[in-house]
Amino acid sequence: MKIYPLKIKQDISLKLESVYYRFVAKLERSLNFLRYDIPRGIRNLTVWFPIIWRDRNFDQFYLYEIMEKKLEQMERCFSTNEIRLHQNRTVREIKICRYILNRLKNDWYFEAAHDEISSRWGKTRMWGEPYTNSSCRLVFHNHKIITKKDEELHRKDYKRTQKKYEKIRKHDLELFAKIFTRHVETWWN
Secondary structure (H helix, E strand, O other): OOOOOHHHHHHHHHHHHHHHHHHHHHHHHHHHHHHHHHHHHHHHHHHHHHHHHHHOOHHHHHHHHHHHHHHHHHHHHHHOOOOOOOHHHHHHHHHHHHHHHHHHHHHHHHHHHHHHHHHHHEEEEEEEOOOOOOOOEEEEEOOOOOHHHHHHHHHHHHHHHHHHHHHHHHHHHHHHHHHHHHOOOOOOO
């Protein structure tokens, strides 16, 4: 078999061309890294540093806070980039999830129950009284509670209102889980 000089020249030029294109592609990736990834990484550090700094491992509050922040970032991305097919629906789903997480994180249910009880029984005053030598107990009082019967009615009303808002909290948690599991894999840009 004879080797032709022209064939060798073509093979070498193809190899050089391949090396050249690989070099250019690698250079382009490096420049894109410097231009996009480093500023984005720095921006992510400034956004996430306060959240991560406050994170603790003993309470669901911090999980809600991290998830809410991530959904906030995604909502901002999807509401400013108009390249998604169902963009408005996605933004609405994320807003609902964020709203629920905010209510869970801030324990809105306790506050709402307390406000409802206060609207019927008056503002609750609270103070500590000595209980033993080394402890005290909290005393709660509403000015509309005068008799033992009022006290019993208040206790029943309080328990009923707490159950009502606990039911709402559980519903919100289930709604969040339903929306999240159903749609999270469609939330991409």
